[in-house]
Amino acid sequence: xxxxxxxxxxxxxxxxxxxxxSPGLLxxxxxxxxxWRSHRIAGAFLGAVVGFFPRxxxxxxxxDVI
Numbered sequence: 601x602x603x604x605x606x607x608x609x610x611x612x613x614x615x616x617x618x619x620x621x622s623p624g625l626l627x628x629x630x631x632x633x634x635x636w637r638s639h640r641i642a643g644a645f646l647g648a649v650v651g652f653f654p655r656x657x658x659x660x661x662x663x664d665v666i
Contacts, residue, residue: 625652629645
């Protein structure tokens, strides 16, 4: 019997979003840390967020999720 409905719960959907958006974390975090030198951790976090959401939105757009 196939497990088609395994990832329909909220935790599974969050995991899918983290998996497909995660390639944007590194390209966003490195420039964020380098550009905001006085607050590197905050810059890396903000850069990672800026890199994560466009990557996730692009995946959702290309796969016709939205």
